[in-house]
Amino acid sequence: xxxxxxxxxxxxxxxxxxxxxxxxxxxxxxxxxxxxxxxxxxxxxxxxxxxxxxxxxxxxxxxxxxxxxxxxxxxxxxxxxxxxxxxxxxxxxxxxxxxxxxxxxxxxxxxxxxxx
Amino acid sequence: xxxxxxxxxxxxxxxxxxxxxxxxxxxxxxxxxxxxxxxxxxxxxxxxxxxxxxxxxxxxxxxxxxxxxxxxxxxxxxxxxxxxxxxxxxxxxxxxxxxxxxxxxxxxxxxxxx
Numbered sequence: 001x002x003x004x005x006x007x008x009x010x011x012x013x014x015x016x017x018x019x020x021x022x023x024x025x026x027x028x029x030x031x032x033x034x035x036x037x038x039x040x041x042x043x044x045x046x047x048x049x050x051x052x053x054x055x056x057x058x059x060x061x062x063x064x065x066x067x068x069x070x071x072x073x074x075x076x077x078x079x080x081x082x083x084x085x086x087x088x089x090x091x092x093x094x095x096x097x098x099x100x101x102x103x104x105x106x107x108x109x110x111x112x113x114x115x116x
Numbered sequence: 117x118x119x120x121x122x123x124x125x126x127x128x129x130x131x132x133x134x135x136x137x138x139x140x141x142x143x144x145x146x147x148x149x150x151x152x153x154x155x156x157x158x159x160x161x162x163x164x165x166x167x168x169x170x171x172x173x174x175x176x177x178x179x180x181x182x183x184x185x186x187x188x189x190x191x192x193x194x195x196x197x198x199x200x201x202x203x204x205x206x207x208x209x210x211x212x213x214x215x216x217x218x219x220x221x222x223x224x225x226x227x228x229x230x
Binding site: 041049109 | 120149156160164166211213216219221222223224
């Protein structure tokens, strides 16, 4: 069975500092990888996804993530955060071969708190 | 509307009552998903529809939960004999049918069972 571990439940950071949100997954098969963001009182929004090709994936709002197959990781990074990046971030994985659809398995989330 | 629409946005019900939650996916999306998100947790998969049929219902917690999508568009999640442990946000999502396509989520229906 697949699982996703987000190693930090909360990450406090000052505005304009860099940030890394960690994600590790467990799977015996090839996977697709996703990061979603959930702003207060809003639905989940896709930040970026890895399907194939380059292991460095760029997403919206200046975020990027790197797929590392040997370490089964997909860490999310941003070189300089803004107050508006304060939100809950979820890493998710789906099985490439799962009958032609995305059954997303989510981590527990990381709350990013950006302070002035 | 352009996004996934869910109604009601909030529902408070008494233990033992029956509840229906509705989802209107993005037009043209054949794949529809239901997830449940408890406080402090990530979303958990409940069920997946491709068209009108439930292709994967492995996440439904027990037989009190049932979902339908009779015309391949709007879906309804039905919960019988609600329990306090059913309190959560129920998220609906849709996508085009192929794997890897972006899954778009609605804002959820907050269910509180008292």
